[in-house]
Amino acid sequence: MLVYHLPGTFETREAHLDLLWQAGATGLEERTGVIRAYFDEETELAADIRDGEWRREADQDWLAEFKANLRPVQAGRVTIVPPWLRAEVLAEQTALVIEPGMAFGTGHHATTRMAVEALSDLDLTAQTVLDVGTGSGVLAIAAALLGAPYALGVDIDPITIPIAQENAELNGVPTGRAVFLEGTLGDDLPGDVVPDGVYDVLVANLYAELHDLLAGEYVSHLRPGGPLVLTGILTSKLPLVLEALDREGFTAVQVREDGEWALVTARAGA
Structure with a gap:
């Protein structure tokens, strides 16, 4: 599973979320100070969101996990x-x-x-x-x-x-x-x-x-x-x-x- 970790603040949150969706994210998850964006493959990102990090993680049903913790x-x-x-x-x-x-x-x-x-x-x-x-x-x-x-x-x-x-x-x-x-x-x-x-x-x-x-x-x-x-x-x-x-x-x-x-x-x- 490919996950892009992007640090963020409340002020930049909505703009960053929009840019990640536009880049083709299949899902987004917010944790303390970090947005986790799920992608099928690495892709070119807008300049405003290039200070994150691509990571390969073990496959999991992130949506099921999100719902279970809500x-x-x-x-x-x-x-x-x-x-x-x-x-x-x-x-x-x-x-x-x-x-x-x-x-x-x-x-x-x-x-x-x-x-x-x-x-x-x-x-x-x-x-x-x-x-x-x-x-x-x-x-x-x-x-x-x-x-x-x-x-x-x-x-x-x-x-x-x-x-x-x-x-x-x-x-x-x-x-x-x-x-x-x-x-x-x-x-x-x-x-x-x-x-x-x-x-x-x-x-x-x-x-x-x-x-x-x-x-x-x-x-x-x-x-x-x-x-x-x-x-x-x-x-x-x-x-x-x-x-x-x-x-x-x-x-x-x-x-x-x-x-x-x-x-x-x-x-x-x-």
Whole structure:
């Protein structure tokens, strides 16, 4: 079995995953600080991912091993599970079923789990939710399952959109309750449900530099007093995010840390 070992960080993760798929990887697996990409044969790789190492390993059913090691993740009132573990969700928990295809978010990363926990702490009844950098759609779907009548997930990567839509269908989210679109906050967001583009809640699982860059957009797309949930932040980059929120007038800023990762919640200024 031919495996390409590529060191990576959260900031480069999605770009590296896309490049590996494009190069012909038959499967991807993430371990601490390393992406393992499975190939049938050595192939020419893009310049951005050439700092890895090709290795020959004993043949194994990597997909079966991956599934065997995947466990339910409890995040507040929600338990995130792959389809084959749905029966393990406790009766009092809300099941959020995510098919872990193409190595997109399964809910096992601390950043995703903390964001779902933060959403679980909110009363989302009658609240519109904007999920920036939606990926697998897990946060928008969680919001819908927790009572939000409308959640919009946007992502610049077109590959994520059909995956997010499939995950919403897998969870029985009614059509139109969780919507996924390719785009950014600088684009005109659809106006049928939220005509002014201003949402009650905004959640974003990105990285610190993007939070800093988008802080002004967060203000323009979040109603005064509305909750902001930011994750994907390395603790070493936390000051950058806190300074951006202070600059844009956010209040009630709170930080939660889990290892090297941080989640920040705040309220939009009046």
